[in-house]
Amino acid sequence: MSWASLLLTAWSSRAPSLLLLVMVGRDVGLRVGLEGVQTSMCSRTGSPMEESNLGQDGDIVLGGLFTLHYQPPDLDIDFVKPPHFNPCTGLQIEPLMSMYAMEFALEEINSNPSLLPGVRLSHRILDSCGRHPWALLGAFSLVGGDGSTCNTMPVLRSSRVWLNQTWQRTEAQSVPVIIDGDASRSAMILSRTLGPLFIPMISYLASCPCLSDRQQYPNFFRTIPSDINQAKVMARLAIRFNWTWIGAVLSDNDYGRLAIQVFEEEIRESGVCVAFSEILSRETIEEDAIRVANTIQHSTARVILIFTWYTDVAELFLQLAKINVTDRQFLASEAWSTATDLLHNVALSKVASGVLGVAIRSAGIPGFEKFLRRLHPSDRPSDLFLREFWEKEFGCSLSMTQSKVTALSPLAASIPLCSGRETLEGVKKRFTDTSHLRAAYNAYLAVYVAAHGLHSLLSCPDEGSAPTDNSSTCSSPYNITPKELLEHLNKVNFTTPHGEKFFFEGADIPAVYDLVNWKSTPDGSLGMFTIGRLVGSDLHLNESAIQWSTGSTQVPISVCSKSCPPGTRRANRKGEPVCCFDCIPCTDGEVNNETGSHQCRRCPIEFWSNPGHTACIPRKVDFLSFNETMGIVLTTAAVSGAVVTAAVFIVFLHYRHTPVVRANNSELSFLLLLSLKLCFLCALVFIGRPSVWSCRLQQAAFGISFVLCVSCLQVKTIVVLAAFRSARPGAGGLMKWFGTGQQRGSVCFYTCIQVIICTIWLSLSPPVPYRDLGFQGSKVNLECAMSSVVGFAVVLGYIGFLACLCLLLAFLARKLPDNFNEAKFITFSMLIFCAVWVAFVPAYISSPGKYSVAVEIFAILASSYGLLLCIFAPKCFIILLKPERNTKKHLMGR
Structure with a gap:
């Protein structure tokens, strides 16, 4: 049993395609079709996947995979005893709000008589802890409709792995679509694995441009724009503010590498150069942060572009604060531009002041704040995530009746019991602040996308109308074919309850971003303010509202060489980027009235250059006069x-x-x-x-x-x-x-x-x-x-x-x-x-x-x-x- 879990974990993290071949093969006994996929979740592994789940019953169950915890436990494999997983730690507020936004959207849809009439939607949510293997296990659990235990025994024969499994079926429903809140790498693994099964995935966080490829990811959709768009916005900002010498700090994955690739393509013809490109790796973050901080300190680039996760940025800013580098202007990607942990960290305020970033567009969901404030563990005894949040927020322990709850709340023994009078009604915390919803709103949209796709699939043709290939019969909510649902999702085009038009362009949606600025507030802390928005290709920016890293409204200068003044021309330095150049005065008879021009132009024959070589003036008539x-x-x-x-x-x-x-x-x-x-x-x-x-x-x-x-x-x-x-x-x-x-x-x-x-x-x-x-x-x-x-x-x-x-x-x-x-x-x-x-x-x-x-x-x-x-x-x-x-x-x- 433990060997099967071990192999599944290792294969899913390194070779999901190999895992798919094994699991889809005839030797595994996987059944594909309307009955879904039956997978095994083994209680002996101690996986959080079966413990940290949240579900409701309904006619159609939507699956949800969220990274609710950001600190997964280390896996200790000594090949002597079965591996054991400790519970995940580090509950994240943003994913938790996104999860409840999914619940709230389902409540709205179920109460809407015009959307999926007569059909009740429910959900089943699992926590992947940000681990690809657990996300893959959770996806198979959702698709297979499994909530049981199993016995497995691996047998090695003739260099082949055979998984002989004994199934103990439960009545849990399989899900026709998965709402995914994991990062792009996890989304790629899941999409490739579930693609042959035609199971649709709707992600609200995976923004990698590679996922736009319909050939490789035909079952993938998302409600967040592709990173290509935010990289293009960064390039437009660099060009707009005449920043020709920019440093780049990237995450060691596709998110960072593809972003800088798109950025460089956009600036190629605009005279902007990348001064340096440094990598931050999660595994060696402390050493990398020290190295990158020294690079930034010694570089002449005053504007630094950062495409990485906010926890990596926190470590980098800490190292910059140690060496007192506080005069750099940072451009933030959406992965950390709205990170309140960074924003409210007093130790990093001098470094982080003036950050200009691209953020997931903000929107409000009417009624969502009231929904959040009504949440109470007594009304949701099976909601372990709310229980953990409650104990952390109010510093008290809820009644423990289940051993798994005790395991999930290791601090319960050292804190007092809750009185029962605790409530979120008067709490002014990030959890109840719904004025600028970003990821949560995308999760909300993802549920509506799934609902409209199901509505299109389950809609019956009008009486008397000619039948078509796609609507000749009525589909049943209990007999949904994932492939048909996938076809209907591709054609989704609807208006949200708040009047927003939504449609897909392939796997993507039209780009909409907020531009945010981290400004100093009167009390000395940093606050995040929206100073612009990108809608499609239209960039609206209030430059006068920007507070730069210098503390003023004066745009910082970041150039390798200062722009050549009128009367001179640029001469590139041999072996250096085009942004590094010398300014050569125009020769006599040549002028240049532009700043930063590459060449001087010769004056017409009857004109000559003025002393500053900025304009052609008529030549003076010269002859031997009586006055000289x-x-x-x-x-x-x-x-x-x-x-x-x-x-x-x-x-x-x-x-x-x-x-x-x-x-x-x-x-x-x-x-x-x-x-x-x-x-x-x-x-x-x-x-x-x-x-x-x-x-x-x-x-x-x-x-x-x-x-x-x-x-x-x-x-x-x-x-x-x-x-x-x-x-x-x-x-x-x-x-x-x-x-x-x-x-x-x-x-x-x-x-x-x-x-x-x-x-x-x-x-x-x-x-x-x-x-x-x-x-x-x-x-x-x-x-x-x-x-x-x-x-x-x-x-x-x-x-x-x-x-x-x-x-x-x-x-x-x-x-x-x-x-x-x-x-x-x-x-x-x-x-x-x-x-x-x-x-x-x-x-x-x-x-x-x-x-x-x-x-x-x-x-x-x-x-x-x-x-x-x-x-x-x-x-x-x-x-x-x-x-x-x-x-x-x-x-x-x-």
Whole structure:
């Protein structure tokens, strides 16, 4: 007998599918069908399943499996004597309220003439203590309708296990449907085991997404949303509050692993990262809690997502309190978001303050509070659960008449007897608080789901209506086929007595959750407040009502790297999550006016980035103006040159009859001074905003002025050479070819050639104002573009040709005997002139924008000053400072 119990316990906890094969096989003698399943519950095992049961009689019995106790006893197997189970301990209030919500729903249904008329529902409830093997034993007990004892003997033959069982039948009814209050793992085991029997299961707590698979769990239904929905809500909250760096603490089961999987899928495209993912195992909870607490302490994540049972969270919070980690914002799953044991634990209040959680939706059940307050052990002598609650609540012992009651209440001998006047009418405890029912309301809904499925199955077709495949006959409450009931449950669609629409989407119901917040109350304790609700895909959240872990309404920040400000872009760090990045300033000409952007965008061609690289602004037009420093310097130099030239002109005009002025061809000297003045003044045309006429005038004025200047120098040099050559015998007629008329004609001829070149150039392809956008900068260079480089080259080439010719002639005449030979000054001045303009070409080409204009002006001024100083400075020196040398005798002397 004990060996059978041992094998059943071991197999059900490790391999329910193997257990099913053994039990459904022909060697077990299991009878499947309308008669249900007969299982054995052995009194010699001491299992709580047969002792802690609650039942009523009726036409149809609904089964209930609840985890009423959370501390199952250890199983001591020494293979010497039969195993023995001690009673479970740690009565839980929430499952107890859910159990009574099932009873209350049955009372409502039985008193409702429109729902299952003429049929009375009853119930049979067992406590599984949260153990999978006991839940499986209880399910078979409910399905088989067994309440008896049995004798079993295991026999091992040829490596096969044969269970020879002798049945002692009782009159207990089998149940067509089971209301399950166990966790998801237990629900999976039960559904897989009862699936081949088509026994429907309606769970109000199993939320694992895996149970939505109709292929694997065709007989499973639930009145709690799938965990996929709450994981999605968590992801939406993270995205909404810009939490990009989140830690995760998970239970070591499908509840935690599937939740984080869905969470990561939802945040994948939203820039949210999981900083760490730690596991809490129930078997090693103390060691795991210490490890996870240290991880949270050293992590930069300020928001921690926790998907595990509330008892595990209590241990974790205790370790966090020990190391004084009180500044983390916790996101709670529905498994602990409404845990009052945590909420009212003063030692954990600093750690738990500000918890934001997803909770099973709350609802009220009218009349349920009155039902609970009427409960009394004297009216329910067989209700051992109420007896245990009563003794714990009032601290007294009820009369013990049964040995099993004594076993269930080990403290009865040490506490006084109850007076009988104890009542729940005035008790303000969690048990009687029905203002926010969650799990209990789901259990209430599960009973109505079963009732409406039975109502649909037992309903007769209307007289005169055409028969259908599903409603051709009336079913009897004593002849219910589980498979037919399963078909009707799939189609359930009804309105609850409180006006709520209910229907299934496969195995699930539409997602409805409450969002709760743990806030500090005026008395210093923590209270739970509803601050939002999720209905389907609509999230309604009152952000202003949230009190965060910091104690303020300011949303906490949890990021690996602070969001990049406008003007910068994100650059991911190699080998690190995408949430960890550096902020790189946008390059010149690129902008970014968004926070946290991955890239900068280039400004349009006529725009440039502002100093902060947050906006594109029109480029400033840049040209050599009179207002800037360089423009002022060049203007001053040009005007000064023109003034000096004018002064020299006046001096020469005043001393025009002196030998120095007359000896050096005064007419050409005056013309040369005039041309130099034009050269200085033409530099001013290059300064200022370019226009159509200024672009045309500046190059023409420059080219003609310098040709006039060089022509005068060249003619003067030729005259000097002709004068000395004519003094030789036989050369007396040479000077007649270089008289005054010929000199004027030569200057005019040379100048006219340049005029013709400029006229042709300006007529065919003149320089025009141009906005230079090719240079990527904050300014647009406004300049005179050379539409024809050939024209400009010809102008410069002609000037260069005359200058070189003049330099050659002056060089030949530099040593002619004379006290004042002007040729040597012309030679020196032309050397300076040629040097300046040779250096001008590469400098002009390589200078950008207005600087090329400045280079040209500098070349004009430098060459003009060179000519002015080299040619006229010595003469002015003699005229003004050495008048004694300004005589014909001195000039003619050798």
